[in-house]
Amino acid sequence: MIRLFANANYDFIKWRRVAFSVTGAIMLIGLIFLMTRGVNYSIEFTGGTLMQVEAHKQVPMSDIRAALDQVGLNGAEIQTFGSDTSFVIRARLAHSAGTTEQTSTEAVVAAIGRALDQSIGVGQYTVGQTAAVGPKVGRELQGKAVMAILLSFVVTLIYLAVRFEWRFGLAAVVATAHDVVATIAFISVMHLEVSLIVVGAVLTVVGYSLNDTIIIFDRVRENLRKYRRQNLYEILNLSINETLPRSVLTHGTTIATTLSLLLLAGEVIRPFAWVMTFGIFTGTFSSVYIAAPVLLWIEKRWPGQDARGARTFGARAPTGATAPDATRPVPATSSPRAPQPAR
Amino acid sequence: MDKRIRGRLWVIGALIVVSIISLVPRNTKQRVIDPSTGRLKDTTVRRLPINLGLDLQGGIHLALEVDQSKGPVPDCADAIQRAERVVRTRIDEFGTTEPVVQIQGRCRLIVELAGEKDPNRAKGVIQRTAFLEFRITDMKGQFKDALPQIDAALRKAGIKSRNAAPSAVAQLFGGDTSKSKSKHDTTSDANAPGVLSSLLFQGQIPGEFLVPEEQWPLVDSLTQRPDVRAQIPRGIELRWGAQSESRSARSYRPLYAVEARPIITGEELTKALARRDPVTNQSIVTFQLSRRGARIFSQETGRHINDFMAIILDGRVQGEPPVIRNQIGANGQIELGSKPLQEASDLALVLRAGALPAPLTIIEERTIGPSLGADSIKDGVRAGVVGVVLVIVIMIGYYRMSGALAVAALTLYCLFTLAGLAAFGFTLTLPGMAGFVLSIGIAVDANVLIFERIREELVHGKSLRLAVDEGFLHAMNAIVDSNVSTVLTALILYAVGTGPVQGFAITLIIGIAASMVSAIFVVKTLFLMWLNRRPNMVTLSI
Numbered sequence: 028m029i030r031l032f033a034n035a036n037y038d039f040i041k042w043r044r045v046a047f048s049v050t051g052a053i054m055l056i057g058l059i060f061l062m063t064r065g066v067n068y069s070i071e072f073t074g075g076t077l078m079q080v081e082a083h084k085q086v087p088m089s090d091i092r093a094a095l096d097q098v099g100l101n102g103a104e105i106q107t108f109g110s111d112t113s114f115v116i117r118a119r120l121a122h123s124a125g126t127t128e129q130t131s132t133e134a135v136v137a138a139i140g141r142a143l144d145q146s147i148g149v150g151q152y153t154v155g156q157t158a159a160v161g162p163k164v165g166r167e168l169q170g171k172a173v174m175a176i177l178l179s180f181v182v183t184l185i186y187l188a189v190r191f192e193w194r195f196g197l198a199a200v201v202a203t204a205h206d207v208v209a210t211i212a213f214i215s216v217m218h219l220e221v222s223l224i225v226v227g228a229v230l231t232v233v234g235y236s237l238n239d240t241i242i243i244f245d246r247v248r249e250n251l252r253k254y255r256r257q258n259l260y261e262i263l264n265l266s267i268n269e270t271l272p273r274s275v276l277t278h279g280t281t282i283a284t285t286l287s288l289l290l291l292a293g294e295v296i297r298p299f300a301w302v303m304t305f306g307i308f309t310g311t312f313s314s315v316y317i318a319a320p321v322l323l324w325i326e327k328r329w330p331g332q333d334a335r336g337a338r339t340f341g342a343r344a345p346t347g348a349t350a351p352d353a354t355r356p357v358p359a360t361s362s363p364r365a366p367q368p369a370r
Numbered sequence: 371m372d373k374r375i376r377g378r379l380w381v382i383g384a385l386i387v388v389s390i391i392s393l394v395p396r397n398t399k400q401r402v403i404d405p406s407t408g409r410l411k412d413t414t415v416r417r418l419p420i421n422l423g424l425d426l427q428g429g430i431h432l433a434l435e436v437d438q439s440k441g442p443v444p445d446c447a448d449a450i451q452r453a454e455r456v457v458r459t460r461i462d463e464f465g466t467t468e469p470v471v472q473i474q475g476r477c478r479l480i481v482e483l484a485g486e487k488d489p490n491r492a493k494g495v496i497q498r499t500a501f502l503e504f505r506i507t508d509m510k511g512q513f514k515d516a517l518p519q520i521d522a523a524l525r526k527a528g529i530k531s532r533n534a535a536p537s538a539v540a541q542l543f544g545g546d547t548s549k550s551k552s553k554h555d556t557t558s559d560a561n562a563p564g565v566l567s568s569l570l571f572q573g574q575i576p577g578e579f580l581v582p583e584e585q586w587p588l589v590d591s592l593t594q595r596p597d598v599r600a601q602i603p604r605g606i607e608l609r610w611g612a613q614s615e616s617r618s619a620r621s622y623r624p625l626y627a628v629e630a631r632p633i634i635t636g637e638e639l640t641k642a643l644a645r646r647d648p649v650t651n652q653s654i655v656t657f658q659l660s661r662r663g664a665r666i667f668s669q670e671t672g673r674h675i676n677d678f679m680a681i682i683l684d685g686r687v688q689g690e691p692p693v694i695r696n697q698i699g700a701n702g703q704i705e706l707g708s709k710p711l712q713e714a715s716d717l718a719l720v721l722r723a724g725a726l727p728a729p730l731t732i733i734e735e736r737t738i739g740p741s742l743g744a745d746s747i748k749d750g751v752r753a754g755v756v757g758v759v760l761v762i763v764i765m766i767g768y769y770r771m772s773g774a775l776a777v778a779a780l781t782l783y784c785l786f787t788l789a790g791l792a793a794f795g796f797t798l799t800l801p802g803m804a805g806f807v808l809s810i811g812i813a814v815d816a817n818v819l820i821f822e823r824i825r826e827e828l829v830h831g832k833s834l835r836l837a838v839d840e841g842f843l844h845a846m847n848a849i850v851d852s853n854v855s856t857v858l859t860a861l862i863l864y865a866v867g868t869g870p871v872q873g874f875a876i877t878l879i880i881g882i883a884a885s886m887v888s889a890i891f892v893v894k895t896l897f898l899m900w901l902n903r904r905p906n907m908v909t910l911s912i
Contacts (some may be wrong), residue, residue, distance in 0.1 A: 029768055030825070072687050079742070132731060156741040157489075161733035164433060175866040179859045186858060190851055227863055227871045231808070231878070234859035238812075238852040242819070245848040273822045276768060278813040282809035283760035288804055291756055293749035295425075295742075296804050303808065 039267045039315050040260055043152030046316035057212020069222035074165035075119035076135040079155040082112045082147050094146035099136040109294040131364040143251040172226045179233050194325045199240045202318035206236045209309045219298045228299045246270050259326055263319045278311050389789030419792045423799030423873050426540030426747055427867040428740030429484040430492050435477060437731040446477035452723035454479055455501040459612050459686050463495045489737050500684055502636030502724020507678040508627035508690055510568030512603040520601045521564030527597055529565050529639040566592055575678045583614050583621035605630050612686040626687050628680050633670040634722030638663025644714035653706040653714035655722055664700035672697040688720045750803035757807045765814055769821055771911030775896040776817040783813050783912055786884035799873030816889035819845040821912055834910055838897055853882050
């Protein structure tokens, strides 16, 4: 029997300040990128035209660029898409409106077609996909995406409030909100294109992170009943340690699948796979270092019936230095999981 | 104990059988453009009954709204309903068997054409202005009288009747007996069933013929031949009905011989409303004509009392042609008898669609080439296979025999998920494939939770059997709570998202449901069998 982290007894919660600083730093970097570079919205959100073409022969990108300028699409972006002969051309509405009188997306499609005929040659390329989105649809979609994420918070809060208790629900939502912010930071640092699929990935991260938090909270709920004399700090640590083998295994298998998506599933799905891969890390991190400490903090501010959270903090010196004895669980029953002496 | 296992095995067996049945490749119609004639034709292919999204099989997605640039349209909801009705009548013109035409929200029309390659042609079909006309049907039976000549022309061209049914069957539906009798005589004179006439069954009203549903593409191509058209009497044209009718368990497509000259067109129509007559309780459609239209219409209807009038929208006859009872002026009504009000509303919508064409503007257009879709499928399957192999290696490497049981359940999980997609007719999209691959990683979570729990119970010194039972029992809470939360976010995603994203949400939801069955029920059964076979086992391979 291979057992990873069996009988682990790490004091996770002790490192919460360090964890807060690390995640704060990541978010700060993300915020800086967000402020300076802005969000790379896909044309689904901004409105505009996208065309992905596969040239049958090698064509320098500058030729296509020049041809695009010639037909009046100065603001159009051009990128390679996976290989040298595959290009994506994006003409966002905000850009093309200023430079040409044609604001209709259909006209832009036609103009890009002319530019490609000129630079690559008629019949020398195949169009993989085109998308032309009006400004109205884009605006609607932005609203919908934000609403979806907010709605998922509300639903989660209600569900957890019903299944556990509102304190747990709030802690889980804070952890999940952290994941959303961290993922947005990641997206802006990586300059990933924010399409509807990427929003879908963010929501999946929300679900996944929540899933992970619930597994730990479920154990906390159980341990609170089992060990009546421990304070919340100890119970949280115990629960995280007990669920550690599960976390390693499940995150291992999920990472294996997202990595295979990232490396093998092609260009279209790559941004999704990036967000999911990062999301699994942040989701795991937040379940341990955000959800648990926040629960502790909430219990202190608004103590529950047994007020064990309040007791934890009450017992501690105001400087935050923890007495080593208070950090280890002392189960009331004589179970084999009895605490070992400090490492 | 043994009985319990047998019951469980029956359930699993039944699930597997149902899944396999829903995944058996079956014949589906696919419409393709025949390269030799340039016309659309239906072909039957055998394929897996899983609907592929536009992003996987290629196709066109269009979102349209009423064009308000040339002046505001007061009631956009009605305008978009008219437009939807018009696009529906043109459905056969698209190069795809099952186009999606639906109204989204209040004032938006979504058209999805899977497999369609030519966006300009599709846009042309959708945006063409609707044309409504009323025409008198072939009251004198001129077309029917010309059938022998048409058959003769076809025989001369060397076209043999594929349908051996004698034309006497043409009288099956009664109708004008004297006429069909004469037709019968003439055809039997030629001593062979006519190619065309053997396919046409006399309908209930003059000028109406019924064609078996599966034959109508053939009949359509026959009537389009120049030598046949030359034989159709001057002043008579053929128009297909918009919907097929079913009679005695068979489906027929009506074909109408109508006068070439319309008695009135949609331009003269100003209003059309459906209602129920309070006195007779009949469904009726009332309509109003312009002053000029009323003048023409009263003249024409005066001449055609007791004749039948076909209502033709975009070349397709809508509903059953009503009979003209008396002279009609500016205000007329069409009585639909005991038919449901829904049908009357539909007819009124057709009249309004022809009267007030709703110009549509495209606000969103996506075209995915078939090669990109094929590449996506290839890459997605590759990523899925690699992902599954990695998961298998991790699970068996870590949990040994128990891991192997979980992997066995994982194959059932894949089967159940695909069967779920097929059985409920959901669409598999590219993000959906990603969701499927991802859910394989997540699916083993339930087993991981259970196995860890069993290990804990074993460490606590419990007996094998007890540890297994308690492990399953205690892991349930966490499994249920965590999966419900994932399903909730997926539902939100489904409600808010469109096309591909909805496909992702659906796959995730079905995947979670399937993993509940496979990871809990199937694995538990396998454990029970294992423990039963080796009652003296001391250490569990976990």
